[in-house]
Amino acid sequence: TVSRYPWDCPACKMCDICDKRDGEESLMFCDICDRGYHTYCVNMSELPRGHWECRLCVTCSCCGTNVPGEGPWKFQHNEHMKFLQTMCYNCSVWWDKGWFCPACLTVFDYDATNNPMVCCDNCDRWV
Secondary structure, eight states: OGGGSOOOOTTTOOBTTTOOOOOGGGEEEOTTTOOEEEGGGGTOSSOOSSOOOOTTTOOOTTTOOSSOOSSOOEEEEOTTOOEEEEEOHHHHHHHHTTOBOTTTOOBOOTTOSSSOOOBOTTTOOBO
16 A cells, blocks of 8 residues: 555654644554554544554455444454454444354344354354
8 A cells, every 4th residue: 555655754754634743742653554643633532552544444344344333443452452353333332242253253243134154062152
């Protein structure tokens, strides 16, 4: 993605929204395209921990949407804070309920009757 627009070294990077270099302590970079954004320009109160994707790059890894839905984007991490995936708000609600496949990490609608599923013999989850 970086090859699609002029790249700047870290000292020259500026916010993609306000085009300013000031506020270096609140400047963050997309983990996909490397564009810079001030936290206050994207309505965030603090720098994100771990993986972060900008508004131009983010998509839900479960349903493929590029809009967050009824709430904010969720960045899922494992117990060691290793980034797993990005999810829209709606898919993250199902994730938080435990309605996801432990093998592929894709969420599913537990109440859906049109999805063929099988019960895992190890964890008793429907996949």
